[in-house]
Amino acid sequence: xxxxxxxxxxxxxxxxxxxxxxxxxxxxAKDLVNYLKVTAASVTGALRILSKKGLINYAPxxxxxxxxxxxxxxxxxxxxxxxxxxxxxxxxGISEKEADEAACKMEHSISSNVLEKLRIFIExxxxxxxxxxxxxxxxxxxxxxKNDIDLCLGCTESLVDDLKSIKLQxxxxxxxxxxxxxxxxxxKARVIRIDAQSGAKKRLAELGIIKNSILELDKLSVLDKVxxxxxxxxxxxxxxxxxxxxxxxxxxxLDRRE
Numbered sequence: 001x002x003x004x005x006x007x008x009x010x011x012x013x014x015x016x017x018x019x020x021x022x023x024x025x026x027x028x029a030k031d032l033v034n035y036l037k038v039t040a041a042s043v044t045g046a047l048r049i050l051s052k053k054g055l056i057n058y059a060p061x062x063x064x065x066x067x068x069x070x071x072x073x074x075x076x077x078x079x080x081x082x083x084x085x086x087x088x089x090x091x092x093g094i095s096e097k098e099a100d101e102a103a104c105k106m107e108h109s110i111s112s113n114v115l116e117k118l119r120i121f122i123e124x125x126x127x128x129x130x131x132x133x134x135x136x137x138x139x140x141x142x143x144x145x146k147n148d149i150d151l152c153l154g155c156t157e158s159l160v161d162d163l164k165s166i167k168l169q170x171x172x173x174x175x176x177x178x179x180x181x182x183x184x185x186x187x188k189a190r191v192i193r194i195d196a197q198s199g200a201k202k203r204l205a206e207l208g209i210i211k212n213s214i215l216e217l218d219k220l221s222v223l224d225k226v227x228x229x230x231x232x233x234x235x236x237x238x239x240x241x242x243x244x245x246x247x248x249x250x251x252x253x254l255d256r257r258e
Contacts (some may be wrong), residue, residue, distance in 0.1 A: 010049060011077045014055060015077045015081065016032055017032070017064060017066060018071070018075065019078075020035060032064075044060075050070070084099075084107055084110065090122060090125070091125065178250070179243065179245075181220075181240055189214070189215050189248035189250045191209060191210065191212060191215065192211070193211065193247050194209070194210075194245055195245045196245040196246075204246070207231065209246065214231070225239065226239060
C-alpha cells in the first residue's frame with residue numbers, strides 16, 4: 001500500500017529531486033536523467049504529471065522545485081527509505097549497498113504502521129541496556145553459524161548465570177540496606193531504592209536523590225523531625241517521612257578533618 005497516493009515511479013522522482021535540491025540547491029531535468037539513469041523523455045513525462053498534481057514547480061528548461069506538498073511527500077519517502085535501510089544494516093547486518101537497493105523496492109509498499117514499529121524497534125535497540133550491540137552481535141553470530149544449537153544453548157546458559165548474579169546482588173543490597181533516618185550521622189551511603197509515590201520520587205529526583213546516588217548525613221534534628229544531608233555538593237533538608245522512604249547502603253564514615 002503506497003502512502004502518498006502516487007505511483008512508486010513518481011515517488012522515486014520526488015525522492016531524487018529532494019536529494020538533488022539538498023545537494024545543489026536547485027534541480028534540472030538533466031540532473032534527474034543522471035541520478036535515476038533514465039531517458040530524458042521519461043523525465044519530462046514524469047515532471048509534467050507531478051506538476052499537474054501540484055507536487056512540483058516545473059517549466060521546460062527552468063529549474064525544478066518542490067511545492068510544500070511535494071516536499072512533504074518526498075520527505076516521507078526518504079524517511080521510509082532511511083528506516084528500512086537502518087533496520088537492515090543495524091539489525092540484520094546487511095551491507096550498505098544491498099540494504100539501499102532493497103529499501104528502494106520496499107519503501108513504496110510498506111504501511112505507516114509497520115514503518116513506525118520498525119523505527120521504534122531500532123530506537124529500542126539503541127537505548128536498551130539489555131539489548132544494544134551485544135544482543136545484535138549474538139544474533140548475527142547465531143545467524144552466520146546457521147542456527148548452531150550449541151551456540152544458542154551457551155548464550156542461554158550465560159544469560160541465566162547473569163540473571164542469577166543480578167538477583168544475588170540485589171538480594172544482598174536489600175538485606176544490607178536501611179532507611180535513611182536510621183543512618184548514623186557522619187556516614188556516607190548509596191541509595192538502593194526509594195519506596196515512595198511518583199510525586200514524592202519526582203521531588204527527590206529534582207533534589208538529586210535517585211538510585212545509586214551518594215548521600216552524606218550531616219545532621220539529624222529529632223525535635224524538628226528533619227535530616228540535613230549533602231548530595232553532589234548540595235546541602236538539603238529532608239522531612240522524616242521522606243527519609244523513611246529512602247533505603248540506603250552505608251559505604252563508610254565521612255572524613256571530617258579540617
